[in-house]
Amino acid sequence: MEGLTLSEAEQRYYCDLFSYCDTESTKKVASSGRVLELFRAAQLPNDVVMQIMELCGATRLGYFGRSQFYIALKLVAVAQTGLPLRVESLNTVKDLPLPRFVVSKNEQESRHTALYSSDADNPASYSGVIPPPPGRIQVKKGSVSHDAVQQRTSADQQESTSPVVSPQQSPPTSPHTWRKHNRHPSGGNNERPLAGPGPFWAPFSEAQPGSSTTSDPIWSGHSPPPHQENWVSFADTPPTSALLTMHPASVQDQTTVRTVASATTANEIRRQSSSYDDPWKITDEQRQYYVNQFKTIQPDLNGFIPGSAAKEFFTKSKLPILELSHIWELSDFDKDGALTLDEFCAAFHLVVARKNGYDLPEKLPESLMPKLIDLEDSAEAGEQTGEVGYASSPAEAPPSKSPSMPSLNQTWPELNQSSEDTAIVHPVPIRMTPSKIHMQEMELKRTGSDHANPTSPLLVKPPDLPEENKMSSSVKFTAGNTVTDGYSSSDSYTSDPEQIGSTVTRQRSHSGTSPDNTAPPPPPPRPHQSHSRSSSLDMNRSFSVTPGQQQAGVVAYPPAVPPRPQPSQGPGPHVHRPVDAEGLIAHTSTSPQQIPEQPNFADFSQFEAFAVSGVNKEEEDEIETHSEVLQVEKPSDSASSLRVAKADGRVEDKAPANVPTNAGKGTTPLAPPPKPIRRRLKSEDELRPEAEEHTQKTGVIAAVLASQPSIPRSVGKDKKAIQASIRRNKETNTVLARLNSELQQQLKDVLEERISLEVQLEQLRPFSHL
Amino acid sequence: MAVCIAVIAKENYPLYIRSIPTENELKFHYTVHTSLDVVDEKISAMGKALVDQRELYLGLLYPTEDYKVYGYVTNSKVKFVMVVDSSNTALRDNEIRSMFRKLHNSYTDIMCNPFYNPGDRIHSRAFDNMVTSMMMQVC
Numbered sequence: 014m015e016g017l018t019l020s021e022a023e024q025r026y027y028c029d030l031f032s033y034c035d036t037e038s039t040k041k042v043a044s045s046g047r048v049l050e051l052f053r054a055a056q057l058p059n060d061v062v063m064q065i066m067e068l069c070g071a072t073r074l075g076y077f078g079r080s081q082f083y084i085a086l087k088l089v090a091v092a093q094t095g096l097p098l099r100v101e102s103l104n105t106v107k108d109l110p111l112p113r114f115v116v117s118k119n120e121q122e123s124r125h126t127a128l129y130s131s132d133a134d135n136p137a138s139y140s141g142v143i144p145p146p147p148g149r150i151q152v153k154k155g156s157v158s159h160d161a162v163q164q165r166t167s168a169d170q171q172e173s174t175s176p177v178v179s180p181q182q183s184p185p186t187s188p189h190t191w192r193k194h195n196r197h198p199s200g201g202n203n204e205r206p207l208a209g210p211g212p213f214w215a216p217f218s219e220a221q222p223g224s225s226t227t228s229d230p231i232w233s234g235h236s237p238p239p240h241q242e243n244w245v246s247f248a249d250t251p252p253t254s255a256l257l258t259m260h261p262a263s264v265q266d267q268t269t270v271r272t273v274a275s276a277t278t279a280n281e282i283r284r285q286s287s288s289y290d291d292p293w294k295i296t297d298e299q300r301q302y303y304v305n306q307f308k309t310i311q312p313d314l315n316g317f318i319p320g321s322a323a324k325e326f327f328t329k330s331k332l333p334i335l336e337l338s339h340i341w342e343l344s345d346f347d348k349d350g351a352l353t354l355d356e357f358c359a360a361f362h363l364v365v366a367r368k369n370g371y372d373l374p375e376k377l378p379e380s381l382m383p384k385l386i387d388l389e390d391s392a393e394a395g396e397q398t399g400e401v402g403y404a405s406s407p408a409e410a411p412p413s414k415s416p417s418m419p420s421l422n423q424t425w426p427e428l429n430q431s432s433e434d435t436a437i438v439h440p441v442p443i444r445m446t447p448s449k450i451h452m453q454e455m456e457l458k459r460t461g462s463d464h465a466n467p468t469s470p471l472l473v474k475p476p477d478l479p480e481e482n483k484m485s486s487s488v489k490f491t492a493g494n495t496v497t498d499g500y501s502s503s504d505s506y507t508s509d510p511e512q513i514g515s516t517v518t519r520q521r522s523h524s525g526t527s528p529d530n531t532a533p534p535p536p537p538p539r540p541h542q543s544h545s546r547s548s549s550l551d552m553n554r555s556f557s558v559t560p561g562q563q564q565a566g567v568v569a570y571p572p573a574v575p576p577r578p579q580p581s582q583g584p585g586p587h588v589h590r591p592v593d594a595e596g597l598i599a600h601t602s603t604s605p606q607q608i609p610e611q612p613n614f615a616d617f618s619q620f621e622a623f624a625v626s627g628v629n630k631e632e633e634d635e636i637e638t639h640s641e642v643l644q645v646e647k648p649s650d651s652a653s654s655l656r657v658a659k660a661d662g663r664v665e666d667k668a669p670a671n672v673p674t675n676a677g678k679g680t681t682p683l684a685p686p687p688k689p690i691r692r693r694l695k696s697e698d699e700l701r702p703e704a705e706e707h708t709q710k711t712g713v714i715a716a717v718l719a720s721q722p723s724i725p726r727s728v729g730k731d732k733k734a735i736q737a738s739i740r741r742n743k744e745t746n747t748v749l750a751r752l753n754s755e756l757q758q759q760l761k762d763v764l765e766e767r768i769s770l771e772v773q774l775e776q777l778r779p780f781s782h783l
Numbered sequence: 784m785a786v787c788i789a790v791i792a793k794e795n796y797p798l799y800i801r802s803i804p805t806e807n808e809l810k811f812h813y814t815v816h817t818s819l820d821v822v823d824e825k826i827s828a829m830g831k832a833l834v835d836q837r838e839l840y841l842g843l844l845y846p847t848e849d850y851k852v853y854g855y856v857t858n859s860k861v862k863f864v865m866v867v868d869s870s871n872t873a874l875r876d877n878e879i880r881s882m883f884r885k886l887h888n889s890y891t892d893i894m895c896n897p898f899y900n901p902g903d904r905i906h907s908r909a910f911d912n913m914v915t916s917m918m919m920q921v922c
Contacts, residue, residue: 339908345896
């Protein structure tokens, strides 16, 4: 593209015309529609217009950039004077009148034309202005573009030719001259009020060799110049010009990151110039492009790009390693050595900016910070989690992991914004523990999808945990993370000391996350175990057998609702309830011990049928979840009371305890049934209390059911679906909770056995000595 | 007041050394260099068995009349040496520890950067800022 020398008047006129055509206010591209109108208004024959367009390069580029537009205007002027259209004529024709546009729309331009022609008396002064600033700028910017050298040489040429009055001095071939002209109006507009043209000329002529610094601030402080400079440099190179379409998709065809980056930079600069307030803002096209590039490295948009891959990728941009290192430091927000999608976009954006001469900021600009980008996505992420919550596929770790990521991102911006220290801890455990995710999901849904509240999961979790404790006969086992802490309720074998221990463990669970994974609570189990051993042999036998059954059952638990004895009963998902019942029955057939349970099963299935009949069953969970915050202790008590029940008396205690608590809170009576049923295995007398319990439970259930119907009515149809999904998720949650508790129970059992074996060994050892 | 902070690599060459600008900065360089002997002595004194339990913070390496030298070793034998001015109201041990912890964290952040080759001089601006804050803060 040949250079273009414009007089001042022309410059102003063209600038105004460009602004007129710049309907999209991009300040970079003239709307093609307007341009065509303008050209038609020039009253030139169509083929001339086409020729002009072709000459100015717009057809090649596909749009009217500022340079193209100016060239086109000049060509229009040339054509209007009747001269043949040549590219050389752009600069060689002297004293070219301003192009005239006749259409009424263009009266403005004609007015401008008149205005400018009146100002044509001072063309020379400003032409002299032209060389120095750009030269300075070029020296200052040192753009990575290969045109930089060209620019400097052109500037030198211009300066060496000395300020020439005639604006039509033959410019160097580089387009920078006219680019300087472009910059000139903006700078000239600033300078015009500063001094009159005459005296203005003189200082600049003097300052020219010296590169006066007076206009430097004007230029340096001016953000458009770098835009134009870099933008033009891209336009200059025909290969890259093809890239300067508005479609980053075409850009992706480029193999080298650099050219692609430069093209996107052109787009970016265009857009940046349109939003001066935030030069670091990523436009949608850019972002889309970055996302696509991310996909080439890492197909999973929620995944990470490892550092080495990112290093290779950004090294292709041929930036110095030091700068790339700095960019990495800025963009790796969580300092984990890997880039998420947002971090990658930020890094890419910085690379692109750097390649265009922007200095890297010291701190990551706000628009590039992952949190802000996450906020944009947080709505989607929230919906995503909501969708997962509402989906009818709960209790699956993989899908819960993906909401964990956006929820992680949510907690991250919320962390930054609300400075919730508790949230700091959670991203890690959330990621680690699917059940925690479940709990959080549950919590999220429970609080009305208020995923913007990071504390709520925390606040409700501790009460939620004992809730889970109550619901599941979990082993008292305070493992490291809060989940297991929460589930560390005493198991079914508890005695009174263990009850105390269970409360202790429950309190421990309330104390928050304990990253120490090495804390199986030693003292309480042991006395319990001795107690169990000292207890009736039946219990031992039953304990020894049931773990095995439970183990077998638990093993089968994860894949499907396993046919297992008592543990699979109870507060588990209602969906599984019938299956559980069947499983129970199957187990009873397999295990002789469970024969006496048949009546239990009968009762249980009756109970269960009663439960299943009521959809309200599921709403029980909701009720209890809604009320769980208020009733932290009560479920604990009931749970403890449940677990305390080893003997008949305990069972009986349990039953009345359950009844009032359950009736009082509407907590799930599903929890009590499994435990008493389990205990009924142990003692034959339990049939009696079991019958009582069943009646009591049914009474409780009835009470619950009675209370429940009011709730859906009050809530409304809309929330029913939500509640249904909540229910389902709760069910799966409880399933997993039970699984967890069962596993812990098994572990406990194994420990017990080990200890018993050790004791036996010790007992035998003295004999051996004898 | 930390007049000089140095990061020494495993092979005992400096990865990063910076002192407050005084007329005789070389003195601090010499100090850090000699303190490396003390560091090695402390590491070896612990014995091989205690490598796991060895505390990273070495404490006061040796005092002189003008300043004190503190040391800190990471598990990868990267040493941080800090020279503080004695005239400053005696910095509590905890403060020194926290400063070393910050250094260590910043160092790990640098290591996370894939563009950083272990063994290179440290040019990270973030690290510089952090060190500056430490030197100024203690000033």
